[in-house]
Amino acid sequence: MNDTHLLSTKQCTYCQQQKPLSEFRKRTGKRSKGQSRRGACRECRKQRQNIDLTLAAGPIPVQPDTIQPPSSAVKERSKQGKPSSTVASSPQSNPNQRIRGLEQRRKHSHSQGAKLSPEDPTQLIPSAKGKILMRGHSDKGRRWHQEIDYELAVTLVREHAAIVVNRRTIRRIYSNKDFRAYILTRDNYTCYFCGSYGDTIDHLLPRAKGGHTTPDNCVCACTLCNQTKADQSVEDFMSR
Ligand SMILES: [Zn+2]
Numbered sequence: 001m002n003d004t005h006l007l008s009t010k011q012c013t014y015c016q017q018q019k020p021l022s023e024f025r026k027r028t029g030k031r032s033k034g035q036s037r038r039g040a041c042r043e044c045r046k047q048r049q050n051i052d053l054t055l056a057a058g059p060i061p062v063q064p065d066t067i068q069p070p071s072s073a074v075k076e077r078s079k080q081g082k083p084s085s086t087v088a089s090s091p092q093s094n095p096n097q098r099i100r101g102l103e104q105r106r107k108h109s110h111s112q113g114a115k116l117s118p119e120d121p122t123q124l125i126p127s128a129k130g131k132i133l134m135r136g137h138s139d140k141g142r143r144w145h146q147e148i149d150y151e152l153a154v155t156l157v158r159e160h161a162a163i164v165v166n167r168r169t170i171r172r173i174y175s176n177k178d179f180r181a182y183i184l185t186r187d188n189y190t191c192y193f194c195g196s197y198g199d200t201i202d203h204l205l206p207r208a209k210g211g212h213t214t215p216d217n218c219v220c221a222c223t224l225c226n227q228t229k230a231d232q233s234v235e236d237f238m239s240r
C-alpha cells in the first residue's frame with residue numbers, strides 16, 4: 001500500500017469498508033477544517049436517514065446498537081489507523097470486515113420492516129382520526145383502497161376477511177366473487193341451517209344487527225332458509 005492510496009480512501013465508520021474519498025460527503029460548518037470528510041459513506045448515510053424517517057413515522061422500536069458502531073469495531077478502527085504493512089488494501093481481502101458490514105446492513109433492513117403477523121389485529125395503530133387504510137381488489141382485478149374505522153379493521157382481521165399489511169394498513173383477502181366461491185366451497189354447497197343443497201351466502205349475525213361479510217360470520221344457505229331467516233339472529237331462527 002502506498003501513500004497516495006492511504007490519502008484517497010477512507011474507512012467507513014459504519015460498514016467498515018475502505019472506500020474512495022468521493023464516497024464520503026465533505027463536512028460543513030465548524031468541523032469543516034482541513035477538508036475533512038464525514039465518517040459514514042454515502043450508502044450508510046442513506047440507510048441511517050431511512051431509519052430516522054421510520055422512527056419519525058411511528059413507534060417501531062429500533063435498538064440503539066443498530067445505529068451506533070459496535071465498540072469492537074471502534075477498537076478495530078484505531079488499530080488500523082497506525083501504519084502497518086498488514087492493513088488490508090481493499091474490503092475484499094479482509095473477509096471479517098466484509099461480513100461485519102453485511103451484518104450491520106441486515107440489522108438495518110430488519111429494524112425498518114419489523115416483522116408483523118398478518119392475522120394479529122392488535123398490531124394495528126389507527127391514524128389521528130381513528131382510521132385504518134384498507135386495500136383490496138374488485139372482481140375484475142381493479143385495485144381499490146379506502147379508509148375505514150379502526151374497530152371495523154380489527155373485526156375484519158379477526159374474522160379472517162383481511163390481513164395486516166403494516167400497522168396502518170390491512171388488505172381485504174377476497175373480492176366479492178372470490179368470497180362467495182370461497183364460502184360455498186368451504187361449506188360444500190350445503191345449507192348451514194337445514195343441510196340441503198344451498199348456493200346463497202347468509203350472515204349469521206345479520207348485517208342489520210352489525211354483522212360483517214367475513215368468513216367467520218358467513219355460511220352457505222339454501223334460498224328458502226336465507227329468505228326465511230332474513231334479519232333474525234341464528235338463535236331466533238333455529239328455535240322457531
Ligand atoms: Zn459505509
Ligand SMILES: [Zn+2]
Pocket residue numbers: 191192193194195196198221222223224225226
Ligand atoms: Zn336451508
